[in-house]
Amino acid sequence: MIDLHCHILPGIDDGAEDLGASIAMAEEAISQGITHILCTPHHNNGKYRNPKSKVISLVASLQEELDARNLPLTVLEGQEVRITGDLIEDIQKNDILFTDLDDTYILIEFPTIEVPTYTEKIFFDLMQLGKIPVIVHPERNAHFRKDPNNLIPFLDMGCLAQLTAPSYVGVFGKEIQKTAKTMVEHNLVQMIASDAHGVKKRTFTLKDAYGQIEKDFGMQKVAMLKQVAKDLINGDRINFPAYTELKKKRFGLF
Numbered sequence: 001m002i003d004l005h006c007h008i009l010p011g012i013d014d015g016a017e018d019l020g021a022s023i024a025m026a027e028e029a030i031s032q033g034i035t036h037i038l039c040t041p042h043h044n045n046g047k048y049r050n051p052k053s054k055v056i057s058l059v060a061s062l063q064e065e066l067d068a069r070n071l072p073l074t075v076l077e078g079q080e081v082r083i084t085g086d087l088i089e090d091i092q093k094n095d096i097l098f099t100d101l102d103d104t105y106i107l108i109e110f111p112t113i114e115v116p117t118y119t120e121k122i123f124f125d126l127m128q129l130g131k132i133p134v135i136v137h138p139e140r141n142a143h144f145r146k147d148p149n150n151l152i153p154f155l156d157m158g159c160l161a162q163l164t165a166p167s168y169v170g171v172f173g174k175e176i177q178k179t180a181k182t183m184v185e186h187n188l189v190q191m192i193a194s195d196a197h198g199v200k201k202r203t204f205t206l207k208d209a210y211g212q213i214e215k216d217f218g219m220q221k222v223a224m225l226k227q228v229a230k231d232l233i234n235g236d237r238i239n240f241p242a243y244t245e246l247k248k249k250r251f252g253l254f
Contacts (some may be wrong), residue, residue, distance in 0.1 A: 039077060
């Protein structure tokens with residue numbers, strides 16, 4: 001399995017506190033069947049700044065440690081990039097990492113309670129540069145939780161969306177779990193990742209989430225989600241079933 005979103009790098013954000021924590025996370029990932037992890041520390045979220053050069057160096061160091069311990073895990077360079085009005089300029093300054101070496105797909109984080117008004121403009125500019133935004137954990141954002149159909153204008157632009165595994169298995173509560181299942185059912189999200197921060201805190205639930213999705217929607221859905229993760233690492237074009245709009249029930253509930 002490939003994990004596209006994980007805070008395994010030591011001591012640079014709210015993920016692994018030190019190398020020991022990183023190694024423990026690696027061992028847990030391996031036990032779940034994860035073979036590749038995209039290391040995605042927070043960048044530009046108001047608290048943490050982890051530019052490209054810093055992340056590349058830390059990933060190389062962590063890979064050396066994993067190899068020295070004969071741990072069969074490959075770590076790759078990435079970021080969880082908070083959207084800001086300066087994002088295009090930061091890309092031009094070579095501070096931003098993508099999911100792939102061709103710099104095609106970029107993991108974008110929104111504030112928890114909103115989607116900034118300038119988002120559509122930034123996404124349009126990214127698309128003009130041949131970059132495809134991937135909205136991370138939309139099920140945990142209040143704007144999309146209120147109405148998952150709010151994702152559709154961004155998907156119509158050509159953006160993608162990444163669900164967080166613990167959301168699907170209820171770690172963040174029933175409301176977020178319900179939203180996550182709805183998004184998977186309607187193909188509003190095209191991939192799933194752990195967003196793991198540790199072993200005891202917000203750990204890997206990728207295997208459990210895939211297992212539950214298989215029970216709910218079948219093995220083909222799981223296979224497609226896994227293929228998208230592979231495509232993003234390779235920078236390949238993705239193929240995924242068309243998303244469908246939620247039909248509103250009475251009183252505005254979905």
